[in-house]
Amino acid sequence: DIVMTQSPDSLAVSLGERATINCKSSQSVLYSSNNKNYLAWYQQKPGQPPKLLIYWASTRESGVPDRFSGSGSGTDFTLTISSLQAEDVAVYYCQQYYSTPLFTFGPGTKVDIK
Amino acid sequence: EVQLVESGGGLVQPGGSLRLSCAASGFTFSSYWMSWVRQAPGKGLEWVANIKQDGSEKYYVDSVKGRFTISRDNAKNSLYLQMNSLRAEDTAVYYCARGQTPWIPDAFDIWGQGTMVTVSS
Numbered sequence: 001d002i003v004m005t006q007s008p009d010s011l012a013v014s015l016g017e018r019a020t021i022n023c024k025s026s027q028s029v030l031y032s033s034n035n036k037n038y039l040a041w042y043q044q045k046p047g048q049p050p051k052l053l054i055y056w057a058s059t060r061e062s063g064v065p066d067r068f069s070g071s072g073s074g075t076d077f078t079l080t081i082s083s084l085q086a087e088d089v090a091v092y093y094c095q096q097y098y099s100t101p102l103f104t105f106g107p108g109t110k111v112d113i114k
Numbered sequence: 115e116v117q118l119v120e121s122g123g124g125l126v127q128p129g130g131s132l133r134l135s136c137a138a139s140g141f142t143f144s145s146y147w148m149s150w151v152r153q154a155p156g157k158g159l160e161w162v163a164n165i166k167q168d169g170s171e172k173y174y175v176d177s178v179k180g181r182f183t184i185s186r187d188n189a190k191n192s193l194y195l196q197m198n199s200l201r202a203e204d205t206a207v208y209y210c211a212r213g214q215t216p217w218i219p220d221a222f223d224i225w226g227q228g229t230m231v232t233v234s235s
Contacts, residue, residue, distance in 0.1 A: 040221035042159075049209055049225035050151075050159060061223065093159055101147065101173045101219035103161040 002026055002096050004106035012114040019081040021109045023094035028074045031098065038098035041070055041079045044108075045090045053092075054079065081111070089113060116140035116224055118210050123229030130200050130233070136193040136210030136226055144168075144188040147213035149222060150195050152206035152231075162208070163195065164219060178204075200233045207231075 003026040013019045029038045037057035042050040052061045054070035057077055067082045081088055094106040122134040134150070149164035163174045163184040172184050183196040193210050207230050211222035 038220075042222075044159075049228055050222070051225070052214070052221055052223045055214065055221040091158075095159075095161075095221065097220050101164050101166075101171070102175075103149070103164075105159040105161065108158045 001102075002029070002099050002104055004094055004096055004104050006092075006094060006106040006109050008109060009107075010110040010112065012112045013081075013084045014114045015086065016083050017114075019084050019088070019111055021079045021092050021094075021111070023072075023077040023079070023106050025075045025077075025096050025098075027098075029096045029098035030074050037073055037077070038096055038100065039070075039072070039077050040095045040097065041068075042093045042095065042105075043088075043090045044093065050093065084111070084113070086113065118212065118224055118226035120208065120210055120226040120229040123208065123231045125232045125234065126200055127235050128201060128233055131196070131198045132200065132231060134195040134197065134208055134210075134229055134231070136195075138191045138193065138212075141212070141224075142216070143186075143191040145216040147217075147219040148186060148193045149211045149213070149219075150184060150193075151209045151211050151222070151225075152204075153209070153228075154203075154206040157206075160206075164213075165193070166219075167217065197231070200231075202233050205231060205233050 039057040041054040044050040058070045091108045150162040181199045185194045207228040209228045212224040214223040
């Protein structure tokens with residue numbers, strides 16, 4: 001099974017500052033045949049279902065602000081919020097779908113305003 | 115509008131059964147893999163099960179194998195989760211979710227609002 005880890009568990013960032021969340025998989029989620037990383041990022045605000053932000057590790061879902069970006073390859077990935085806004089307060093999860101149709105999520109990173 | 119609406123949650127005793135439903139609308143339901151994902155109170159997300167477009171393939175997380183059964187009725191645009199032999203650790207909000215790309219089990223782009231299942235005596 002592919003195990004996903006995230007760091008930090010939580011972070012507090014000032015409005016307008018950069019927030020960086022890391023995600024690591026226990027094995028590579030890069031498919032060599034199509035050179036795609038099977039890694040997604042979700043945002044979950046309190047009392048709401050998760051929302052897809054990023055897929056294929058770096059492709060923004062339609063409608064997601066461009067202050068959100070994903071990067072990384074293989075086993076190490078990063079979600080960056082370039083300029084934190086109040087509405088970005090949420091828990092962020094990474095998910096691997098390399099072992100599709102079996103999936104695993106990371107434990108989540110809580111982002112707050114400092 | 116593309117939408118998923120779950121129902122069927124509630125309070126059940128340990129060892130009991132419950133059937134969750136998810137009604138889909140606004141898209142061609144029969145073209146998509148569908149999944150159930152759960153979230154225990156104050157905890158993270160856990161993928162539970164998924165099912166291929168025609169129901170011919172079903173997959174489960176180890177902790178629910180032999181107890182939960184996922185199914186679908188494409189004529190009714192509905193997804194189901196039959197949960198038997200429920201345990202306290204099954205207490206969670208259960209979300210149904212759609213695979214992003216038709217015919218392919220990939221990231222989840224559409225989620226329902228969730229239905230709460232509480233297993234307690």
